[in-house]
Amino acid sequence: MDQYYTAIISALVMCIIWCIKISLNPARGTPPLPPGPRGLPIxxxxxxxxxxxxxxFADLAQRYGPIYKLYLGNRLCVVINSPTLVKEVVRDQDSIFANRDANIAALAASYGGKDISFSPLNSDWRTMRKILVREVLSNNSLQGSYNLRKEEVRKAINRVYKDAGKPVHFGELSFRTELNVIMNLLWGGIVEGEECERVGEKVREVITKLVDLLGKPNIADFFPVLARFDIQGVKKEMKGYVQSMERIYDDVIARCRKMSSGEIKREGxxxxxxxxxxxxxxxxxxMPISLRQIKAILMDVVGGGTDTSATTIEWVMTDLLNNPKAMEKVQKExxxxxxxNxxxxxxxxxKLKYLDAVVKETMRLHPPVPLLVPRSPNKTSVIGGYTVPKGTRVFINVGWIQRDPSIWDSPSEFKPERFLHDNEKCDFSGNNFHYLPFGSxxxxxxxxxxxxxxLMHLLASxxxxxEWKLPDGETVNMSGTFGIxxxxxxxLLAIPSPRLSEPNLYA
Incomplete structure (x- = not known):
């Protein structure tokens, strides 16, 4: 306990000295820090x-404009709120701002930043990303895995059909389908059938909790001097989830090695x-790669490929059930x-232009990661005429930009038609800086x-x-909860009734 109090007192003293030093010795000729709200000492x-x-964050954007700062503990944070300044960060100075600002939970989940999501911009990161894109995400790889995706979508439709008339939990259904696709891409020929279902259940138990913990406020992230005490137990909890996932990975890796050695035969x-x-x-x-990096990549693909997609599908169905005319247009199309038949x-x-517009409008209103993953400049830079010091935590406020009334007409309304008539806003690739649900x-x-x-295949199916309706007496709840x-x-629970002409279409 004495160590705990000593650490806190030391942190307070260092912060006071730092604040006095900055106030008494401002750098001459250096642009000022961005404006922002006053906080309390320490x-x-x-x-x-x-x-x-x-x-x-949206209220602060309205008050302070396209860029503002705030101190969270002794961490300086800068929030970017305009497409023009986003371009400066992600395009004009991308090499400076490409590093992640990984919190303690993220470092624990990624083996110390050994993955693609949280690794610094270096040769390891380039190697891992290149391998993932080449083997899983290239056009040829995606074409080759189409039958796999189709089979999992058909399984989902069949499950819903068998329970027609009973409420469907959209988040669970979509998460399960996405996870089955991901696991098949990662190790489908190694773990199959009932064993694959068993592994999937274990993964589902862990991965949502792991992702939520990434966004949990942790006092040690705001006062790094306290990190070694893990006062809230965030690091310990995350390591527990990582160990649970590691047991799954170790088992699958052992099977894979047996196949490679010929102990277990496989084809394809x-x-x-x-x-x-x-x-x-x-x-x-x-292309050097370690076993730890392999596990970190698996963690990225399983976590990133399931949770955010499942959440988006649930939001799309929520918006459609809350807007019956849009639902009617989608089904007519x-x-x-x-x-x-x-x-x-x-x-x-x-060819499903209106459904595509619905998905884009949903991701405008409910971006999966509204502040994206924080960045951190590798050297002091200037953005929008303001100094952003090295090591600052930089948030790109996509949640505000995609609802900014100076950019969007009726920004809080669900209007898919805006994406039918304005091609400049119809791009997921990050080239339009007012619309960045996937980053840039x-x-x-x-x-x-x-x-x-x-997203498109499962939603369309x-x-x-x-046909979908809410359970009797239920209304659509449009509120959201933000972690990361x-x-x-x-x-969201909704009741399905079959719509197709023949029962065999649900097989």
Whole structure:
């Protein structure tokens, strides 16, 4: 306990000395720090943060403009709120701002930043991203895995059909479907059938808790001197989740090695895990990769490829149930493009213009990660005429930018039509800085091609195959809860009734 109090007193003294030094010795000729709200000594703005961080950040954007600062403890944070300044960060100075500002939970989950999401911008990061894109996310790889995705979508439709008339938990259904696709891409030829279902259940138990913990406020992130005490137990809890996932990975890796050695025979294309392990064993100097990096990549793909996609599907269905006219237009389009005597294929989705607009509008109103993953400049820079010191935590406030009334007409209204008539706003690739649900620059979400295909195919299939209504007496709850991911405050339940002409279309 004495150590605990000593650490706190030391932190307070250092912060006071630092504040006095800065105030008495400002750098001459250096642009000022951005404007921002006053906080308290030592604590900064922390005591004034409420439960709804997104609304609070939006209010501050309206007050202070395109860029502002706030101190959270002794961490300087800068929030970017305009497309022009976003471009400066993610395009003009991307090499400076491409590093992540990983909190303690993220470092624990990524083996100390050994993954793609939280690794610094270095050769390891380039190698890992290159392998993932080449083996899983390239056009050829996505075409090769189409039948796998189609099979999992059909399984989901079949499950809903068998329980027609009973409420469907959309978050759970979509998470399960996305996870099955991801696991098949990673190690589908290694763990199959009932064993795959068992592994999937274990993963589902852990991964949502792990993602939520990434966004949990942790006093040690605001006062790094306290990190070694782990006062809230965040690091310990995250390590527990990582160990649970590691037990799954170790088992699958052991099976994969047996296949590679010939102890277990298999046919067909190599799974992603096999490719990773072969690269590790070859010790190729051009593509070096360690076992720890392999596990970190698996964590990225499983976590990033399931939770945010499932959350987005739940929000899309929520918006449609809350807007019956939009639901009617979507189903009319599906009837015209697919027909009620046929099932949805991925080849249909480019023709589903209105559904595409619905998905884009939902992601405008409810971006999966509204502040994106924080960045940190590797050297002091100037953004919008203001100094952003090295090591600052930089947030890109996508949640505000995509509802900014100076950019969007009726920004709080659900209006998919805005994406039918304004092509400049119809791009997920991060080139339009007023619309960035997947981020932009070097750190744009690498899983974008797969996520877009799965979102459209699964949503189109669910909306084409069934009519949907809320349980009797229920109303649509549009409130969200923000950690690192913007989830619905309450789970969405909806009752399906078959819509297609023949029962065999649900097989």
């Amino acid at each position: 604590l900064g703005y922390l005591p004034f943060l409420g439960n709804n961080l997104l609304h609070q 294309k190599k799974d992603f895990l096999q490719v990773l392990l072969e690269l590790q064993e070859k010790e190729d100097p051009e 599906l009837w015209e493009v697919v027909g009620l 046929n099932i949805v294929e991925e080849s249909h989705t480019p 620059g070097r750190r744009i979400c690498p899983g974008l091609p797969l996520a877009e295909k799965m 669910l909306l084409h195959s069934f 991911v913007l989830r619905k405050s309450t789970t």
